[in-house]
Amino acid sequence: MRKEAVAVIAMVISGYTYAQSSVTLFGTVGGGVRWTDGVQGGHQIGFDSNSISGNSFGIRGVEDLGAGWRAIFMLQSGFITGTGGTKTSSTFFSQRSYVGLEGGFGRLMLGRQLNAAEDIGVQLDPNEANGPSLATVPGILWGGNFFTLDARFNNTIKYVGRSGGFTLRASYSPGGVAGNTRAGTNFAIGTSYQFRTLLLAAAYQKTYNASASQHAETAMGGATWQLGPTRMYLSYSALKVSAATAAGAERRDHIPSVGLVYRVTPTLQFTGATYYDIASNLKNVAGADGRKMTTYAMVEYFLSKRSELYVEFDRNGFSGAYKKDPTNVSALNLRPDGRAVTGVSIGMITQF
Amino acid sequence: MHVRVMVCRAAVATALTVLAASAAAQERQAEPALSSMPAAAPTKAQKAADRQLRKRVARALGRAKRLDASRLLIFVRGDVVTLSGDVADSEQSALATATAQRVPGVGEVRNQLRIRTRN
Numbered sequence: 001m002r003k004e005a006v007a008v009i010a011m012v013i014s015g016y017t018y019a020q021s022s023v024t025l026f027g028t029v030g031g032g033v034r035w036t037d038g039v040q041g042g043h044q045i046g047f048d049s050n051s052i053s054g055n056s057f058g059i060r061g062v063e064d065l066g067a068g069w070r071a072i073f074m075l076q077s078g079f080i081t082g083t084g085g086t087k088t089s090s091t092f093f094s095q096r097s098y099v100g101l102e103g104g105f106g107r108l109m110l111g112r113q114l115n116a117a118e119d120i121g122v123q124l125d126p127n128e129a130n131g132p133s134l135a136t137v138p139g140i141l142w143g144g145n146f147f148t149l150d151a152r153f154n155n156t157i158k159y160v161g162r163s164g165g166f167t168l169r170a171s172y173s174p175g176g177v178a179g180n181t182r183a184g185t186n187f188a189i190g191t192s193y194q195f196r197t198l199l200l201a202a203a204y205q206k207t208y209n210a211s212a213s214q215h216a217e218t219a220m221g222g223a224t225w226q227l228g229p230t231r232m233y234l235s236y237s238a239l240k241v242s243a244a245t246a247a248g249a250e251r252r253d254h255i256p257s258v259g260l261v262y263r264v265t266p267t268l269q270f271t272g273a274t275y276y277d278i279a280s281n282l283k284n285v286a287g288a289d290g291r292k293m294t295t296y297a298m299v300e301y302f303l304s305k306r307s308e309l310y311v312e313f314d315r316n317g318f319s320g321a322y323k324k325d326p327t328n329v330s331a332l333n334l335r336p337d338g339r340a341v342t343g344v345s346i347g348m349i350t351q352f
Numbered sequence: 353m354h355v356r357v358m359v360c361r362a363a364v365a366t367a368l369t370v371l372a373a374s375a376a377a378q379e380r381q382a383e384p385a386l387s388s389m390p391a392a393a394p395t396k397a398q399k400a401a402d403r404q405l406r407k408r409v410a411r412a413l414g415r416a417k418r419l420d421a422s423r424l425l426i427f428v429r430g431d432v433v434t435l436s437g438d439v440a441d442s443e444q445s446a447l448a449t450a451t452a453q454r455v456p457g458v459g460e461v462r463n464q465l466r467i468r469t470r471n
Contacts, residue, residue: 024441026441026469027469028469028471053468053469053471054471055471056469056471060441076471078471095471122470123422128423128438128468128470130468130470130471132471162417162418164415165414165415192422194414194415194421194422195411195414196407196410196411196414197410197414197424197425197426199422224422226410226424226425226426229425229427231423231425231437261423261437263425263436263437266436266464302466305465305466305467306466306467351467351468351469
């Protein structure tokens, strides 16, 4: 609060100019208790390292270059509250690490970051796809890098341009492999249009694996809209993964989703969503079809603008060949031939 | 010595002012959205006027350069605009408030925006 008061004074002195040069330290720290059922060995009670938004700290900087130009940077490190360890081993700035330039043309960012399609996926998720694991962020599979399951893209050049309520995003991540211009690359494009409280958004991306023997394509579209004290979310995503061998079949997923954020009172908020993944030819095996339903519900009680208490519920249910999907089995610790993993968390979060 | 005492006093006074200001800000934030609104139910004409102003405010916020308005919740009663929902940082919060304040017909802007760091 005090920091904000100082900021307000600084703003008044500078005559409401926002483009000042500054470096800001920021972060999120949360922790609690989590009960999980359906995992190997039955159910477990463990520490919850913030299932709502994950934890991070970072440094954000802006330098005013004059004439509407700004140099920007962001370094953000994800960590696990319970252990103090980094979220991703050997990637210190796991969440973001980029430098960029902002001006009349828009914004250009260079480094590890969300790509253009993920930006749209985040806008279309009621919880901003902010959770730390697949349990509440099923979109890592089709929004992130399908082959590495990394939620960020390395070596990414991203452009964001705005005009009126219209936003255009485009990004490219070169693979840096000599003699192969496709290996390890990602290309993404996203557009959104904000009309009053209605947001319409669509995106497309194509990712090649490290040897360029396979590629994954994602298309998504959706809308969000304020209705009274609620923001409604509706989206549809499609994933296509080519087969690495001639014998394999193309994997296809169709993923409709609905969700909402309901501000019950200024200090109490409910967030919920359901994603229904209808998959065919899982692991590129013809006829290996299955379904996965991800549901999450969160109640947040705000103690201040920056601190809160939370209760969270999530459930991932599987059917058909999806029960044996190695990605989900390992990420959620699903017990062999299990049908669902359910989690309930309670804890607190503070931000700085 | 005298000067030092004066400087100390000035520093204490400034600190108290800042604290009081932040306490006031906190109170304003904690206040529920509807508490200061007229107790009588709004007439049809008032509701229509609120809707019109809300549309104009939402349009201005949606078009503001550098502002991501996709997670805002906008409420209008009379000439009082309440901004709720999430923004990524304090710069976005200040930008949203200032943009709403500039819309013709807006008297007061209440800032209930929450900073939500994108992790």
